[in-house]
Amino acid sequence: MTQDTHPTRRRLVQGGLAVGAALAMPAIGRAQGGATGAPIRIGHLTPRTGFLGPLGEYAVAAAQLATEEINAAGGINGRKVELLTEDSVNPQTASSKAERYIERDKVSAIVGEISSASALAIGQVATRGKTVFLNTGANSDALRGQDCKRFMFHVEGANSMYVKAVGRSLVEKGLVKGKRWYSLTADYAFGHDLLKVAKGFMQGQGGTFAADELVPTDATDFSAYLIKIRQAKPDVVISNLAGNQITNFLKQYAEYGLPFPVAGFGFDTALAWGAGAGNFAGTWPCLWHHKVDTPSAKAFVAAFTKKLGKPPENQAWGDYNAVRIVAQAMAETKSTEGPALVSYLEGGAKFDVLKPRQGYFRPRDHQLISEMYAITALPADQVKDKWDLFTSTPALPGPNEDMEVLAPTAEEAGCRMEG
Template sequence: MSKGTLPDAGRRAVVLGGTAAAATLAMPAISYGQSDAIRIGHLTPRTGFLGPLGEFAVQAVQLAAEEVNAAGGVNGRKIELLIEDSVNPQTGSAKAERLVQRDKVACIIGEISSATALGIAQVVQREKALFVNTGANSDALRGSDCQRFMFHTEAQNSMYVKTVGRSLLRDGLARGKKWHFMTADYAFGHDLSKVARRFAAENGAQVASEDLVPTDLTDFSPVLLKIRQGRPDVVVSNLAGNQITNFLKQYGEYGLRFPVAGFGFDTALAWGAGAGNFGGIWPVVWHHLIDTPGTKRFVSAFSAKYNRPPENQAWGDYCALKIMAQAMTETRGTDAMKIVEYLEKGAKFDILKSREGHFRQRDHQLMMEMYAITALPRGQEKNRWDIFTSSPPVPGPEESLEAIAATPEENTCTFRA
């Protein structure tokens, strides 16, 4: 958890643009900019089992703001970031309310926990402020819990499942196979399990057993013993954050050889497990090896600044700020309703992939390509970062981007007034 307390004036004192930003990351709320700047709140977990992902998010949004400001800002105004650790749903909701009501931010960017994102969404809808969700996957956030002032650069669970599902079908790991689920015991995991069960039923796989895994679990021995006894055809992860890293490390230690697949993933978790422990097939919304000019520029800038490549959570927050800067530039201001209408009309954005992205009007999901990555065999890793191979973009170039997204029948969104 962030330590230290500064009075409000002190938290507003540092100008984003040089190296000063990194020096103040330990503070509970961090502001960079000037009084005439456009304030953007960044709210994401930096502690707990999602903390490692949150650090990538913070670094990436700082880089994006620096680049926007160096290019002249938004209609001549600088971006000012107010950075907070969301910690848990209650804290996240309270901080979102403070950012909007007291700090008058133009929008909030961030979050990883689906439960916390729901709380933030309820705040911004009530306050008629913008929220760009960069890490919460739950289909419910685009369905039963959708809000008109919330947009999603993160992919929904259906997109993750359908992306890696193509690889499972290709490799004969679905039809007629017995799956064992490990599911994170909170909103994200439950939603992902629901979507994954639907895919299994549609494609002839049997969910033979499932373990609900507490978010603070570090010892997977009971789960691994159950897997050994059950002898599934595929071990399926519906886990999140450090749960995946801990599982991968211990799975290798137990010497289990059942194929592993995940329906949700972040590349930082593979790096955390290490090249010798990472295995299986996993879906990602983006990765640092994508061969496009935008990705190469982003990876080069991020690596030079932070001495490590960005992972997919970094991508989401970086793109979110760039998208908001474009939207504010095009609408000539920060009026939330004008930006909502601009995004709903199908504006296109460079999202560092082979195709541009746009937000789907009916649920505000960013429509885009995704990827399935497969761990390289032990000993074939190029370095500590390049430890997987990637599928081509999914959907393919001749397919609609809608091909992997939830259909209206699978996930219905009705925006509230």
């Protein structure tokens, strides 16, 4: 009995987000007691330990917040939502836990994940079990391309969206054409995919790579790389790193005081907060940040901050929206069946994703089309509090541009849906 249906004990045993779990319990308790129908179960699955663990905490808290809000507003078609949560750990564990969610817990949808390798594993299980899976944190283009799945949808942006969003900023700053980049890349599925996309972008824009180096995900010391970078004298240092790697890299980059501008193609605000003012440097892409100025974004930031005592970051945005999107799909279709939900999500439905323009899923590859931002670190003396470490571009693409200009093209990521 590693996972019984009594959420109180299971959650305590799992530990993790004590505060969030404690706050979520009353809502779930009610869900089991007073609802008219059986609760609708949504299975949340994301890394909560390991080098992506820091982001998982935001993901779980945000999914719980969305669930509470939905239940407070009467649930879905009169049924309460019950959110199950699990640590996905690695692709093998993610796969078997997804299977358990579908076979034993009879979840109506799976939400979550950050690792591209694990997301692929969950996508395969979900498609076999005809259960929709909303990927909230895995970026690899391959998931939208060669590995695309009928039941897998991507709230998270694709690598090529991140590269193009921050690439625009770099082009404006004159850091691309004729320039030499030195990149450090996380040595796993996400990093490899990101490097491929970044190289494609650079080639199209007339720049070159001075070097591209793979860094193991468990590497914590970057000094040896920094010494090499210093000797190579590149025009820009590019981070294709992930998770805790980014925090380590930023802190040590500041330590060695290298003069080259920094940019990254994959990013999470929590990692900048973890590096702190003065250490956080450069230009980075994100799907959303806590300073986005729309009414729904402000409401989310206020509710999340009230619950957790700190503002939400972009990973929280993904899981919060994914739960709300699933709920909207179930409410509109009056169904919890996978195939019905897939038809609805593919059918061009619009969603408020806390940004100026509404988002929608592109039927071709199931990518959520929504705006992005490029953020730039503020110098330490201009930082007013520990959360506001950066300035942001307005939403990209701009208000008069086509929403899909940043998304992968059919050539970049061609998809033939399985299942």
